[in-house]
Amino acid sequence: MSLLSLRDVHVHFNTAQGTVRAVNGVSLDLAVGETLGLVGESGCGKSTLGKAIMKLVPIAGGEVIIDGVDIAPLDRRQLALMRRKVQMIFQDPYGSLNPRSTVGRSVAQPLQIAGWTAEATVERVETLLRWVGLPVDAKQRYPHEFSGGQRQRIGIARALALSPKLIICDEPVSALDVSVRAQVINLLEDLKSQFGVSYLFISHDLSVVEHIADRVAVMYLGLLVEAGGRDQIWRNPQHPYTKALLAAAPIANPRLARARQRTVLQGELPSPLDPPTGCPFHSRCPIAQDRCKIDKPLLRPVGAGTLAAWHFV
Amino acid sequence: MALALEVKGLSTTLFTRRGEMKAVDGLSLSVAAGETVALVGESGCGKSLSALSIMRLLPDPPARIVGGEVRLNGRDLMPMPEEALLDIRGKEIGMIFQDPMSSLNPVATVATQIVEVLRSHTDMGRAAARARALELLELVGMPDAPRRLDEYPHRLSGGMCQRVMIAMAIACNPSVLIADEPTTALDVTVQAQVLALLKKLQADSGMAMIFITHDLGVVAETADRVVVMYAGRKVEEAGVDALFETPLHPYTAGLIGATPIPGAERAARLADIPGMVPALNALPPGCAFADRCPKVMDRCRQEIPLLTQPALGRLVACFAAETA
Numbered sequence: 043m044s045l046l047s048l049r050d051v052h053v054h055f056n057t058a059q060g061t062v063r064a065v066n067g068v069s070l071d072l073a074v075g076e077t078l079g080l081v082g083e084s085g086c087g088k089s090t091l092g093k094a095i096m097k098l099v100p101i102a103g104g105e106v107i108i109d110g111v112d113i114a115p116l117d118r119r120q121l122a123l124m125r126r127k128v129q130m131i132f133q134d135p136y137g138s139l140n141p142r143s144t145v146g147r148s149v150a151q152p153l154q155i156a157g158w159t160a161e162a163t164v165e166r167v168e169t170l171l172r173w174v175g176l177p178v179d180a181k182q183r184y185p186h187e188f189s190g191g192q193r194q195r196i197g198i199a200r201a202l203a204l205s206p207k208l209i210i211c212d213e214p215v216s217a218l219d220v221s222v223r224a225q226v227i228n229l230l231e232d233l234k235s236q237f238g239v240s241y242l243f244i245s246h247d248l249s250v251v252e253h254i255a256d257r258v259a260v261m262y263l264g265l266l267v268e269a270g271g272r273d274q275i276w277r278n279p280q281h282p283y284t285k286a287l288l289a290a291a292p293i294a295n296p297r298l299a300r301a302r303q304r305t306v307l308q309g310e311l312p313s314p315l316d317p318p319t320g321c322p323f324h325s326r327c328p329i330a331q332d333r334c335k336i337d338k339p340l341l342r343p344v345g346a347g348t349l350a351a352w353h354f355v
Numbered sequence: 356m357a358l359a360l361e362v363k364g365l366s367t368t369l370f371t372r373r374g375e376m377k378a379v380d381g382l383s384l385s386v387a388a389g390e391t392v393a394l395v396g397e398s399g400c401g402k403s404l405s406a407l408s409i410m411r412l413l414p415d416p417p418a419r420i421v422g423g424e425v426r427l428n429g430r431d432l433m434p435m436p437e438e439a440l441l442d443i444r445g446k447e448i449g450m451i452f453q454d455p456m457s458s459l460n461p462v463a464t465v466a467t468q469i470v471e472v473l474r475s476h477t478d479m480g481r482a483a484a485r486a487r488a489l490e491l492l493e494l495v496g497m498p499d500a501p502r503r504l505d506e507y508p509h510r511l512s513g514g515m516c517q518r519v520m521i522a523m524a525i526a527c528n529p530s531v532l533i534a535d536e537p538t539t540a541l542d543v544t545v546q547a548q549v550l551a552l553l554k555k556l557q558a559d560s561g562m563a564m565i566f567i568t569h570d571l572g573v574v575a576e577t578a579d580r581v582v583v584m585y586a587g588r589k590v591e592e593a594g595v596d597a598l599f600e601t602p603l604h605p606y607t608a609g610l611i612g613a614t615p616i617p618g619a620e621r622a623a624r625l626a627d628i629p630g631m632v633p634a635l636n637a638l639p640p641g642c643a644f645a646d647r648c649p650k651v652m653d654r655c656r657q658e659i660p661l662l663t664q665p666a667l668g669r670l671v672a673c674f675a676a677e678t679a
Contacts, residue, residue, distance in 0.1 A: 083542035219397035221628035224613035253615035290547035292572025294614040307544045
């Protein structure tokens, strides 16, 4: 059964220059115990989609079904109950922790809101800190006393407090140094095997996604262009944008890097205020044809469990 | 090949309220014409401060270059007066930065900024400089170049701003280009465009390049030789293939193990390096990496290992690597 089902989700922002369709009809499923990688470049809507699942941005249309319940129509109180099932960690762990609140209070807050007793809360906070590899005395200290990697651990402890089924990880390791990044990725994987939590792992870093994800979804200008198993996407990408994105990602191995064929994608992302007609990628696509300028390709099965929004499969 | 840039024993100390910090400690490196040397390390290892020290662009106080030579085409920049440097920077040695948006002047058009570089280093007239600015924009692959000439930076994307920065940096055909994390703020497809552009420009002009980055993927794609820094010191230097295949310093090995490689067999876990980089004002007496090192020995905590040459073209500063 799907833990998370998105059905034709839309998120629109009104700006002085017009409406930005940041998420423009995305349907996606995430199974229990699965890590789904969501990739794409700046402005493709991947972070907005993550926030829509938490209902941190208004959902303009479609259904966000978590554990069988559509959260779009829920009121505040009902939503608070839903949010125990889904938690989020962010790119900038410093910006998402209250600097004037001790680590203990920050981690305890979700428990207090959920009505835990003071005694149980204290015990739970200590357990959580231990799980994420922080010393118990961390609870008396303030966020500025910790390094970036440790702050991300605090964010993870807080997200785990109410034993969520799904954690939305929005670029959780992008601000971290290489050696610390590996520590946090390993921690996330350990927690998954220990508690069976699922992840929606949003990242622009393809090598990290390839390492951690079971399935991968690729977004471009508010739309899903391809989704499938990790190995399928890497070995046999279908959509020209997926191919271009994978070809552009640097490989940390000089011989492999030299050996591969590389077509550098030309041009830049079009303005989301004025997206191209037809296929959103046609303005940069190396193999675009006349049809692509008019017809918008729909996401459909293309074999081996992969979905792609491409005319020519 | 002629050495375009030769740095010997460069040391920069930060004098702060919390004490003196050796941000760059005895760094030596050289780059030949047409060669790309990557300077790699994590935040605070001194790679950016090294670049700024080479350019003598650091504010004093708090930073002071306390020793070393920087020879650009044979001439030492360290004793030169500031006026002489003004002529050399931007002409013989160019630099591009991580954040192109904030490195450009927001209240001057693209043309004005490129023309200024050209006019201050050559005797070009205004019209000739403007024509050359357009040529440069076309050379760096600026889409719709004639129209972009009179735009202000806020109208351009990050990738376009970086192209403008590159156009300014190469305007006077410098023999050395220092690129400090030039693609870190860019999306991956734009990063690939900028890396390809820098390679092409280098192939055409034969300039030497120092490429500062924390991203081992970018290193593998661009570098001929690699210098790895940790806590202000060079800990390893090698050709790019040798470095990735047989890293000698445990820190280099740790960085490589911590970086996933797409397409390779999926490792069950990434090899992480425990702990974190020590603060520069609280460095241990011995090797700065000792507390995080899987091969640490007693000697590592007492003495700082010096660079040794285990093979031709390779340098490493590690007692464990010496005895291995």
